[in-house]
Amino acid sequence: xxxxxxxxxxDICQRGTSLTIQCQVDSQVTMxxxxxxxxxxxxxxxxxxxxxxxxxxESGFVIDKFPxxxxxxxxxxxxxxxxxxxxxxxxxxxxxxxxxxxxxxxxGTRLTVV
Amino acid sequence: DAKTTQPPSMDCxxxxxxxxxCNHSTISGNEYVYWYxxxxxxxxxxxxxxxxxxxxxxxxxxxxxxxxxxxxxxxPHATLRDTAVYYCIVSLYGTASKLTFGxxxxxxxxx
Numbered sequence: 001x002x003x004x005x006x007x008x009x010x011d012i013c014q015r016g017t018s019l020t021i022q023c024q025v026d027s028q029v030t031m032x033x034x035x036x037x038x039x040x041x042x043x044x045x046x047x048x049x050x051x052x053x054x055x056x057x058e059s060g061f062v063i064d065k066f067p068x069x070x071x072x073x074x075x076x077x078x079x080x081x082x083x084x085x086x087x088x089x090x091x092x093x094x095x096x097x098x099x100x101x102x103x104x105x106x107x108g109t110r111l112t113v114v
Numbered sequence: 115d116a117k118t119t120q121p122p123s124m125d126c127x128x129x130x131x132x133x134x135x136c137n138h139s140t141i142s143g144n145e146y147v148y149w150y151x152x153x154x155x156x157x158x159x160x161x162x163x164x165x166x167x168x169x170x171x172x173x174x175x176x177x178x179x180x181x182x183x184x185x186x187x188x189x190p191h192a193t194l195r196d197t198a199v200y201y202c203i204v205s206l207y208g209t210a211s212k213l214t215f216g217x218x219x220x221x222x223x224x225x
Contacts, residue, residue, distance in 0.1 A: 001160075033212060042201070043158065043215040092157050096211075102148065102160025103213060 002027050002097050006106035013083055013113050020079045021109045023093035028073035033094040034066070037108070043092065049076050083113045118202045123220040126196075132189040134219050136202030139183040146207050147178060149187045151198040152218075158201065161187065165207075192223045 005024040013019050023032065034046040046066055047055040055068040070076045080087050090108040097104065119137040126132040138147065149161040162169055162176045164185075169176045175188040189196055201218040205211045 004157075035215075042217050045212055045214065048212060094157075094213075102150070102163060103158075104160070105157030107157050108155075 002029065002095055002104045004093060004095065004104060004106035006093055006109055008109055009107065010110040011112070013111065015084050015113055017083055018079055018081045019083065019111060020077050021091055021093075023076045023078070023106055025074045025095055027097065029095040029097055030073070031096055032070060032076045033096075033103070034068065034076075034078045035092045035094060035105075037090040037092065039088070046078070046091075080111065083111075085113045087111065088113045118204055118216050120200075120202055120216060120219045122217065123222070125222050125224060126189075126192045128193055128223050128225055129191055132192040132196065132221055132223070134187040134189075134200050134202075134221065135184065136187070137184045138202070138204045141182050141204050144206060145204045147176065147182075147185050148203040148205060148213065149174070149176065150201045150203065150213075150215075151196075152201070153195075153198040158215075161200075163207075192221075194223050194225070197221060197223045 003026045007022045032049045035043040036046050037043045045058050046061045047057045049055045049068050049070040051070045051073050065081055067079045090110050092105050092108040094103050094105045146163050146165050148163040150158040152158045162174050164176045164178055178185045199218040199220050201215050203213050
């Protein structure tokens, strides 16, 4: 299955600033997904990123707050903009390689906003 | 996507089988049942999936009822390393499908 490298693994940021999270996959994949996991909660899908087109955002998430880039088939970034303490969460990227292997997840970025 | 219902927590003794139930009464004919688990501080890990037949792999077995309204994930010999939150998800199969996570079952394996 694919190997995902997510950077940074954790960060502490000041409110009002922005953080860009990188997701690198060791194979080409069509779809990449970004999730948020708030403290003690389950995962919530933020958006789906397809190479060559704009990301598709889920209800409650907007591009101005969570801009996503997908420049090629192995890489994507998620930016958390104008951060507030409520943005403190784990952010995870995920890919589906197709076939029977299910979805593979990165190890996540633990973000704390102070 | 169909909604799933799982017990919030379960305990299991090490070495015994862990049977994790999931209800998905509104599942549609072309939706699969997926199971993932999330060990503390890690990303979710795919375990197994199925449509209507029972499935088995090196990690677990998946038993789906004939009417497909419920399923059970079986870890045949649970170990301490199986302590995690287990998510049952119903989704279409394919790269365009997205996974909607519920609250899952927190499985605690004890000595």
